[in-house]
Amino acid sequence: MSRITPRLYGLLGSQVPAMALSASLRINIIKEVANRLESEDWPLIDLTLEQFGLPTSPTWSGSIHAYLIEHVSKGNDAQLTEIAEHVGYVVEQPGASVVTDPEYWEPEHFRVFLSHLSVHKAFTAELQSELLRYGITSFVAHNDIEPTLEWQVEIERALRTCDSLVALLHEGFHASYWTDQEVGYVMGRGQPVFAVRLGQDPYGFIGKFQGFNGHGKQVSEIARELFDTYRLNKQTQTHMAGAIVRMFERSNSFANAKYYVGLLEDLGYWEPNFSIRIKKAAEENGQIESSWGVPERVNALVDKWGGT
Structure with a gap:
């Protein structure tokens, strides 16, 4: 299996370099990997561990979270660094003593990247606010990126660290080069993608994912439907x-x-x-x-x- 991290906008990143991890950084990685994989089914969890050279067990009487903590902790520094990249927990610079997450994510919330057209940023910001009521923190590029920060880099960081993507399919969504790239990136990470029909029907790869009809609905209704999906979806x-x-x-x-x-x-x-x-x-x-x-x-x- 290729362990080259996918890059946004058609670029390919290099393989994660081996690096010496401090005890604190190892703990952070082990904890975050467990948090991000525990929603998966057992076969996929074991497959993921095996692909990164980590041990598995044929029987287990505890929780999935405890299983992941136990087995991920057996990894060496290179294995931990690679599996951290796989789940989107990013070591910003090789040799750094801490792993950092973007500040726009609310701590310990479920993370959603809202892929949208810039002309509908007001609608998207309203949805962002409504989702917070359900423990869902969301990223809206036109509102969350400081003007002084490099635009593409920050979007890529959000895509690397989100738990899901929601495509807001207003008319013209497919014509945007950026939105299709965002959807493709999150699909490549294996994270769930959902679509809300707001003038355009799902197409291509988006068409195979669950879609919602947003026509004539209040933003609060759409937020509730997304929460209901995340609370019932096996992956989330x-x-x-x-x-x-x-x-x-x-x-x-x-x-x-x-x-x-x-x-x-x-x-x-x-x-x-x-x-x-x-x-x-x-x-x-x-x-x-x-x-x-x-x-x-x-x-x-x-x-x-x-x-x-």
């Missing part, structure tokens, strides 16, 4: 569920607590530690504890899913 449901649990834990108002417990109730995926975490949050976060009806709904979730 683990990461999406984790983001909602974290949002609930950090509820800073009674209204937030009620809103996020509602999203928890909608999840189609659950890990045993989620029950422990939301129970603890209901006991220690005053906004959750004192929000009418929320502690009872937390208990109902724990009873439903178990895990304590």
Whole structure:
């Protein structure tokens, strides 16, 4: 399998060079690789580990996340560097002591690249705002890149580190060289791509991905449909569920607590530690504890899913 990282706009990057990793950097890479692969099915996880020369086990009684931590940690520095590049966790400069993520991603949120035409940047910015309500941070090139930064480099960084891409198919989308390149890049990384029909139908490779009809819908409706897809899609449901649990834990108002417990109730995926975490949050976060009806709904979730 080729381990040459795909490059945006028709360029090819060089193979990841071997480099000495500090203990801190190894920990960061191991943790991030586990976070980004845990939503995959077992066969694909083992295939990925094997392709990078990492060990696998025929049986395992713990969580997928624990499995990945255990087996990825056995890798040498070169293997860790390569698999980090594969999942989009980028070491900006060989020999750097830290791995950096772009500042425009909200920490511990699900990351979505919004591929759009510049003439529709206001619509895209509104969708970006609505998605935040669901634990989804999104990248809008015309709003998130500082004028002093190199445009192409920053777009490429966002494409390397996103968890998914949504193509906003306004009329003329296919005529844009940039949007097709963005879609192709994320497809090449194996990350999920979705399309919203807003005047143009899906075409080419985009046509085989799930599409949504955006005609006549409020932006808030489109945001909810995307969240519903991410919470149910096998490739994204683990990461999406984790983001909602974290949002609930950090509820800073009674209204937030009620809103996020509602999203928890909608999840189609659950890990045993989620029950422990939301129970603890209901006991220690005053906004959750004192929000009418929320502690009872937390208990109902724990009873439903178990895990304590």
